[in-house]
Every structure is written in structure tokens, then in C-alpha cells.
Amino acid sequence: MTNVAATLLAGVVFGLALAAPPGPMNAIIAEESVVHGWLSGFKAGLGAMTADALFFVLAALGVVAFVEEFPTLRAAMVGVGGVLMLYFAYGAAQDVRSSFRPADAVGDADAVGASDGGADRIAGTGFTKAFVLALTNPYQILFWLTIGVGLLDPGTLDVLAETPYVGARLTGLLVVETGSPALVVGFFGGILVWVTGFPAALVGAERRVNSLAPVVAGVSALVLAGFGALFLSQSVGAFFG
DSSP, X not given: OHHHXXXXXXXXXXXXXXXXXSSHHHHHHHHHHHHHOHHHHHHHHHHHHHHHHHHHHHHHHTHHHHHHTOHHHHHHHHHHHHHHHHHHHHHHHHHHHHTOOOGXXXXXXXXXXXXXXXXXXXXXXXXXXXXXXXXXXXXXXHHHHTTGGGTTXXXXXXXXXXXXXXXXXXXXXXXXXXXXXXXXXXXXXXXXHHHHHHHHHHHHHHHHOTTHHHHHHHHHHHHHHHHHHHHHHHHHHHHHO
């Protein structure tokens, strides 16, 4: 039981370590949270998490590895992801202006449009945006082609070494055995903790700082535009390089 609990906790840490660093998914979650409220940010996080769950199933079935055998298909997916990120970056830029709200409206965006069902429409948009974007995100595809596909295979995993940006500095701090369902459950549990807490923290901060919404929307637009341009250049390079 102790080993199962330790593996479960390691999975939670692993999920948090992968979900927390800045990137296109968190840019979508952040924008949805401060502009439309916690529910929309949470649903955006669920969209990204649902894509991860789908990738996990496809990886277990060997379908994800199939993509790696066709570089042209992968390059096309990266290109589509780049175009989507630029499109969503434009939407985030538009939200910079619309997110300037009266002080008493800050943090109450979940109630906007309640009379005509607008809140449900807005919240659903976050899920769709994140889900579609995650399906073409080369970082997530690469993860499931490499690390993710081995979560259920017996072996070892250096959990913190896979943390984006700072993994090299954390090598060897948390090494766990793979092949346990508890690791997978903990992994998705860690992601769920992040997609619940991150939007809540942003909405809570916005209630105290009225100018936070346009700032977050602007930063989200820049992040999405940067990743979009990067992915498009990678796609073009794969086709014509």
C-alpha cells in the first residue's frame, strides 16, 4: 500500500510538473479564466486534459507511434497547430480590449449572458479551443511518442527530469518505477489539480487587481502568437527544408 501511495504521489507531481510551465495550453486557460471566468478556464483545462487522455489511449494501442512513421503527416499536424495558435492569438488580442470591465464586474464573467445562455456558450468555447489545439500541439504529440507511451511499460522514469525548461537541473531527484496504473492515475490527477487551481488563482487575483484581465489576455496573445509562428516555421521547414 505504501508503494502504491508513493507511486500515486509521484504521478501527481509528474502531472503538475508537465502542466504548470508556460506554454500554449496555459495561455488558453489563462485567457479564458480572466476574460470569461473560472468555469471557462476550468473547461479549457479539461479540453487539454481530454486530449492527453485520448493520446494515452492511442499510445497504448500503438496508434500514436504510427504518426512518427510519416514525417509529412506530422509536419502537416504541426502546421495546423501553428495556424490555430495564430488564430487564437488574434482572439486573445481582441479580448485585451473587451476585458476592460467595471470594477464590480471583475470575477463575475461566469454570470455574463446568463439570460440568453451566453455563459454556457463561452465556457464551451474554452474546452473546444484547448482540445483542438492540444491535438495538433507537437509538444504533446512528442511527449506521448516518447515518455507517455512508456508509462505502463515496466521500467523507471526520472519524473522531474522531464519538466519543461528546467528538467536538466532536476535530474535524479525523483525516479519512480513505471508500469503501475497508480502512476497513470496520479499523472492525470496532477493535471486535474492544475486545471482546477490555476484558473481559480487567476480569477482570485483579478478580483484584487482590476487591470489583470487585459494584461493576461495580452500575454496569452503573445505566447500563442510566438508558438504559432514557431510551429509554422517548423512545418514549412519540414516540407521545404
